[in-house]
Amino acid sequence: MLLADWISEHLTHVEALAGLGAIGISKHVLGMFVAAALLLATFIPFGAAVKRDLVPRGPFVNLLEVILLFLRDEVSRPFLGKDGDRFLPVLWTFFFFILYCNLLGLFPMLPAPVVGHDGATHWSWSGVTPTGTYWVTGTLAAIAFLWYHGLGIKAQGLVAYVKNIVPSGLPLVLVPFLFVIEVISHLIKPTALMIRLWANMMGGHTVLYVIIGLVFMFGFASSIVVVPFAFAIYLLEIFVAFLQAYVFTFLVTVFLGAALHPDH
Amino acid sequence: MALDLILAAGDHAQHTLLDPHGWGLVFWTGVTFMLVVLVLYAKAWGPLLEALDAREQGIAGQRDEAEKLRADAAALKQRYEDQLEGIRKEAQAIIDEGEADKKRILEEAKAKADAEAKAIRERAERDIKLARDRALDEVSRQAVSIGMSIAERVIGAEVDAKRHVAIVDEVLAQYERS
Numbered sequence: 429m430l431l432a433d434w435i436s437e438h439l440t441h442v443e444a445l446a447g448l449g450a451i452g453i454s455k456h457v458l459g460m461f462v463a464a465a466l467l468l469a470t471f472i473p474f475g476a477a478v479k480r481d482l483v484p485r486g487p488f489v490n491l492l493e494v495i496l497l498f499l500r501d502e503v504s505r506p507f508l509g510k511d512g513d514r515f516l517p518v519l520w521t522f523f524f525f526i527l528y529c530n531l532l533g534l535f536p537m538l539p540a541p542v543v544g545h546d547g548a549t550h551w552s553w554s555g556v557t558p559t560g561t562y563w564v565t566g567t568l569a570a571i572a573f574l575w576y577h578g579l580g581i582k583a584q585g586l587v588a589y590v591k592n593i594v595p596s597g598l599p600l601v602l603v604p605f606l607f608v609i610e611v612i613s614h615l616i617k618p619t620a621l622m623i624r625l626w627a628n629m630m631g632g633h634t635v636l637y638v639i640i641g642l643v644f645m646f647g648f649a650s651s652i653v654v655v656p657f658a659f660a661i662y663l664l665e666i667f668v669a670f671l672q673a674y675v676f677t678f679l680v681t682v683f684l685g686a687a688l689h690p691d692h
Numbered sequence: 693m694a695l696d697l698i699l700a701a702g703d704h705a706q707h708t709l710l711d712p713h714g715w716g717l718v719f720w721t722g723v724t725f726m727l728v729v730l731v732l733y734a735k736a737w738g739p740l741l742e743a744l745d746a747r748e749q750g751i752a753g754q755r756d757e758a759e760k761l762r763a764d765a766a767a768l769k770q771r772y773e774d775q776l777e778g779i780r781k782e783a784q785a786i787i788d789e790g791e792a793d794k795k796r797i798l799e800e801a802k803a804k805a806d807a808e809a810k811a812i813r814e815r816a817e818r819d820i821k822l823a824r825d826r827a828l829d830e831v832s833r834q835a836v837s838i839g840m841s842i843a844e845r846v847i848g849a850e851v852d853a854k855r856h857v858a859i860v861d862e863v864l865a866q867y868e869r870s
Contacts, residue, residue, distance in 0.1 A: 451715075496740065517741070564721045568721065571726075
């Protein structure tokens with residue numbers, strides 16, 4: 429198998445492994461399950477610790493609380509106000525779900541089953557990034573899209589919400605044009621969410637694979653140069669994993685703020 | 693070379709990206725995410741929001757209580773300071789009174805002592821004068837007696853009583869003058 433084939437196979441192949449037809453379990457689904465399980469394994473004890481003691485104690489509770497409160501104080505509250513705290517559970521879940529999915533791809537020790545072109549299942553030890561496929565990021569963006577528009581419609585009423593798509597006080601002749609432009613912009617927003625996250629994850633991993641692949645092309649001696657370089661990219665990827673989870677959550681918050689308060 | 697690889701990856705992706713199994717991924721993403729939201733809402737986010745709320749209220753309550761305690765403490769301090777000031781003034785008054793008493797007692801004692809000393813001196817002077825007068829008187833009498841006896845012996849004649857007293861007085865007067 430060509431290296432290029434292997435990389436594309438690894439990054440984009442979403443074929444299901446086990447039965448169930450279209451909703452069969454593919455390696456990305458499996459990765460997502462692992463991310464979800466890790467998420468629950470992190471936050472259920474955290475919730476219990478928080479419930480048990482009002483004072484945050486220990487690095488585990490404090491570290492998570494710092495991130496959660498940062499998202500509340502620096503992301504949610506500036507756009508949604510104190511009243512917007514009730515939306516935090518979804519925003520927090522977006523952030524950590526995406527973060528865990530992003531980081532999962534950086535753990536090469538996680539085995540991922542891959543169906544090769546020969547139709548047989550191989551076990552790849554390279555791990556998998558669920559957010560490295562736009563099916564996943566697209567679904568997350570669509571959930572966000574439905575969520576913030578749904579809340580906007582609930583807050584303003586459907587008629588007022590549709591009316592508020594176009595800013596008030598415009599000449600009547602401009603209204604249809606602007607309506608179309610605004611609708612397009614509303615559609616572009618989740619699309620941008622989808623592509624940004626997917627491209628970042630997939631791009632980072634592609635770069636990592638290509639750089640590591642140089643060792644196979646130029647021999648093991650090149651690893652003296654290649655591995656430190658890959659290591660640096662790896663560190664960058666850790667940062668990008670956090671950054672993209674943050675950017676996604678931040679933008680969803682901004683869109684939600686705009687949906688709830690059209691005058692801003 | 694690396695660019696070829698990426699392009700090749702892109703070409704390959706072309707036919708896998710339209711994979712109908714992608715919709716399975718959509719389904720599982722939706723289900724997983726929703727489940728995670730629900731479970732975490734019940735087990736983590738709910739308790740956290742409640743805890744944050746309780747903590748906020750607790751801190752606000754404690755702050756109010758601390759503010760109240762501080763005000764109480766300030767009032768108490770003021771009261772004690774006022775009391776202390778009163779006590780200080782009282783003590784000063786007692787000291788002042790003591791000083792005045794001391795001065796008065798000293799003055800009284802001094803005046804009494806002075807008066808006593810004066811009385812003693814006067815009595816002594818009087819006694820001295822009396823003693824001197826007595827002594828002088830005695831001396832005069834002795835002198836007269838001596839004079840009489842001398843005169844009797846010299847003159848050898850009895851003198852009558854009247855004459856005797858007159859002579860004595862005369863002699864005494866002469867003696868006193870001298």
